[in-house]
Amino acid sequence: MKYVTQGLRMWLLQRLTAVYMVLFFVFMLGYFFTGDKLTFANWTLFMSHPLTTTAWVLFFLSLLLHAWVGMRDAIMDYVNTFWVKLFVLSMLAVGLISMGIWAIRVLLMAGSMR
Numbered sequence: 001m002k003y004v005t006q007g008l009r010m011w012l013l014q015r016l017t018a019v020y021m022v023l024f025f026v027f028m029l030g031y032f033f034t035g036d037k038l039t040f041a042n043w044t045l046f047m048s049h050p051l052t053t054t055a056w057v058l059f060f061l062s063l064l065l066h067a068w069v070g071m072r073d074a075i076m077d078y079v080n081t082f083w084v085k086l087f088v089l090s091m092l093a094v095g096l097i098s099m100g101i102w103a104i105r106v107l108l109m110a111g112s113m114r
Contacts, residue, residue, distance in 0.1 A: 014069045017062035024059045047110040060103040064096045 036042050046052055071092055079085040 010069050010073070014066055017066040017069075020062045021059060021066065024055060024062075027055075044110070047107075048112070053107055056107050057104060060100060060107075064100050068092070068096055 031046070032038065035046075047056075072089065075085060075088050075092070079088055
């Protein structure tokens with residue numbers, strides 16, 4: 001029963017992150033097409049708002065979690081040797097965590113450019 005709930009949790013996590021990313025994408029499209037003319041000043045003002053920065057951080061966390069679940073499932077299904085599986089999953093985790101740190105750093109720099 002433990003494996004069934006673990007699989008259901010991962011499936012649900014991937015679906016929830018996908019829904020958030022789609023909603024965020026629609027919001028950003030709306031901003032770009034209905035907002036003011038996109039200038040550097042407007043963009044920095046938009047990015048310096050705490051809600052915007054929070055939405056971007058949640059987007060990148062959702063993206064990284066979504067990628068982790070999908071890649072983890074593929075690796076678990078198709079890589080058979082335990083040590084190779086452990087190595088590949090470890091490298092995937094290091095890569096995704098590094099990308100997350102980089103994305104948050106970029107967002108904090110973009111928000112403080114005023």
